[in-house]
Amino acid sequence: xxxxxxxxxxxxxxxATFVNTTSWSTKVLFEAECTKSxxxxxAGTFTAYSCDGATVTKTDESVEILKNVGINFVLDMKDPTxxxxxxxxxxxxxxxxxxxxxxxTFLASDTKCLDWEHISFKVQVFKGIGDWKDSWEYGKTKxxxxxxxxxxxxxxxxxxxxxxxxxSTEINDAKAILVFDIKDLDLAIIITTMNASDCCCLDxxxxxxxxxxxxxxxxxxxxxxxVSMLVDNVFFSSMLKEDEVLQIVGLKGxxxxxxxNYPTIPASPAVATVTLILADANWDPENALDSNSQVGFSLSxxxxxxxVCSGYATKTQATYIATLTAIQPEQAEDATETVITVVGTATxxxxxxxxLTRVFWYDTMPPTLTHFAAFRNPSGANGSYIEFSFHxxxxxxxxxLEITGQGTFTYTLAQATAVTGHLNTYRLSTGISLSEGAxxxxxxxxxxxxxxxxxxxxxxxxxxxxxx
Numbered sequence: 001x002x003x004x005x006x007x008x009x010x011x012x013x014x015x016a017t018f019v020n021t022t023s024w025s026t027k028v029l030f031e032a033e034c035t036k037s038x039x040x041x042x043a044g045t046f047t048a049y050s051c052d053g054a055t056v057t058k059t060d061e062s063v064e065i066l067k068n069v070g071i072n073f074v075l076d077m078k079d080p081t082x083x084x085x086x087x088x089x090x091x092x093x094x095x096x097x098x099x100x101x102x103x104x105t106f107l108a109s110d111t112k113c114l115d116w117e118h119i120s121f122k123v124q125v126f127k128g129i130g131d132w133k134d135s136w137e138y139g140k141t142k143x144x145x146x147x148x149x150x151x152x153x154x155x156x157x158x159x160x161x162x163x164x165x166x167x168s169t170e171i172n173d174a175k176a177i178l179v180f181d182i183k184d185l186d187l188a189i190i191i192t193t194m195n196a197s198d199c200c201c202l203d204x205x206x207x208x209x210x211x212x213x214x215x216x217x218x219x220x221x222x223x224x225x226x227v228s229m230l231v232d233n234v235f236f237s238s239m240l241k242e243d244e245v246l247q248i249v250g251l252k253g254x255x256x257x258x259x260x261n262y263p264t265i266p267a268s269p270a271v272a273t274v275t276l277i278l279a280d281a282n283w284d285p286e287n288a289l290d291s292n293s294q295v296g297f298s299l300s301x302x303x304x305x306x307x308v309c310s311g312y313a314t315k316t317q318a319t320y321i322a323t324l325t326a327i328q329p330e331q332a333e334d335a336t337e338t339v340i341t342v343v344g345t346a347t348x349x350x351x352x353x354x355x356l357t358r359v360f361w362y363d364t365m366p367p368t369l370t371h372f373a374a375f376r377n378p379s380g381a382n383g384s385y386i387e388f389s390f391h392x393x394x395x396x397x398x399x400x401l402e403i404t405g406q407g408t409f410t411y412t413l414a415q416a417t418a419v420t421g422h423l424n425t426y427r428l429s430t431g432i433s434l435s436e437g438a439x440x441x442x443x444x445x446x447x448x449x450x451x452x453x454x455x456x457x458x459x460x461x462x463x464x465x466x467x468x
Contacts, residue, residue: 077219079222084226114173118196127187150309189231197221232349233350265361291345298322363448
């Protein structure tokens with residue numbers, strides 16, 4: 001029988017002559033996978049003597065006592081093999097990947113017989129604190145990790161399996177396709193391992209007599225293969241409630257335009273403060289935030305926080321602050337009222353984006369008179385009144401009424417009544433009798449919601465009262 005290293009596939013035989021008893025043995029060294037057989041044939045000589053009177057005749061006859069008695073056995077001298085492929089194929093091994101799904105295809109093979117009942121899988125998700133792990137046998141179709149994380153970011157694996165057989169009992173190849181549905185994970189290492197063994201036995205180990213020479217090793221009849229994915233598919237602040245990210249102090253209430261509410265930026269010198277509190281496990285706060293040109297944020301402070309099971313547990317938290325104020329221009333004609341949009345966009349090192357957009361009412365124009373009329377009401381004593389309008393709703397106003405030949409009188413907006421159906425229009429009883437045709441001048445020092453204060457005037461003549 002061929003020695004170690006031999007590729008001899010011819011029969012080898014030994015023969016001997018013996019009387020009564022004999023024995024023979026040989027040492028067989030194997031390294032190839034093949035079918036071996038050993039047989040024994042025992043032949044003897046039968047001697048007979050016959051007498052015919054005084055004549056004795058000797059007759060020798062060859063006989064087979066044992067013929068081709070032996071054993072056949074199959075040598076399995078190779079471990080099974082295993083490999084894995086990953087889709088997406090361009091997955092970075094040492095850099096964080098912003099992926100929501102991945103498909104891992106495992107293949108196990110053996111030249112003789114693969115023990116598919118003992119093919120197993122293990123998934124480990126390393127996050128610094130609160131790691132997840134699970135293991136299962138070949139055939140399980142759904143695996144879920146992190147169901148109780150508190151972040152609704154469980155990892156779901158859907159598995160399908162297939163195998164090829166050489167006969168009804170042996171499997172030579174087994175395939176498993178694992179589809180990973182990866183919800184929000186702010187930086188985590190996912191390691192998936194397949195273990196496979198052949199049909200010899202679970203604990204069969206043949207020690208390598210060469211002690212690892214020529215790249216060899218112990219024959220264990222088992223193998224495994226692993227793949228690692230570094231995943232970061234969310235900016236952590238996106239997983240938080242808005243009031244945990246955004247704080248605004250100092251606004252002046254809402255300006256209602258077209259049924260929409262716009263928080264009002266205060267007029268200078270008052271300011272509103274917008275604070276963004278952002279956090280992520282994989283980012284550079286110094287360079288991560290990009291805000292629009294109208295409002296700039298400055299980095300105020302950084303610190304470390306814990307958020308277990310959201311991904312890597314330790315985050316870097318950064319606080320950014322911006323101030324908002326409506327500064328009146330030097331020239332009154334440059335005053336403005338407009339909606340401005342404040343955008344803060346942060347990007348982590350895996351290109352995950354967190355963006356926050358808010359709109360505000362920017363107002364540097366104080367309430368200005370747009371209409372003024374004075375009426376005489378002869379039907380009642382001191383029944384004269386004035387009507388006036390502003391371009392926007394004032395929160396307060398000091399009113400001065402100058403009447404030619406009668407003097408100057410002062411009032412406040414609180415003494416006036418809003419005219420139904422007419423925007424920002426008010427009626428004020430003067431408490432005096434106005435002469436028809438008299439010249440009157442109204443000066444209003446008014447303040448708006450933002451805090452802008454300005455003075456405007458309007459002149460008219462007293463007219464007879466007329467119903468609207």
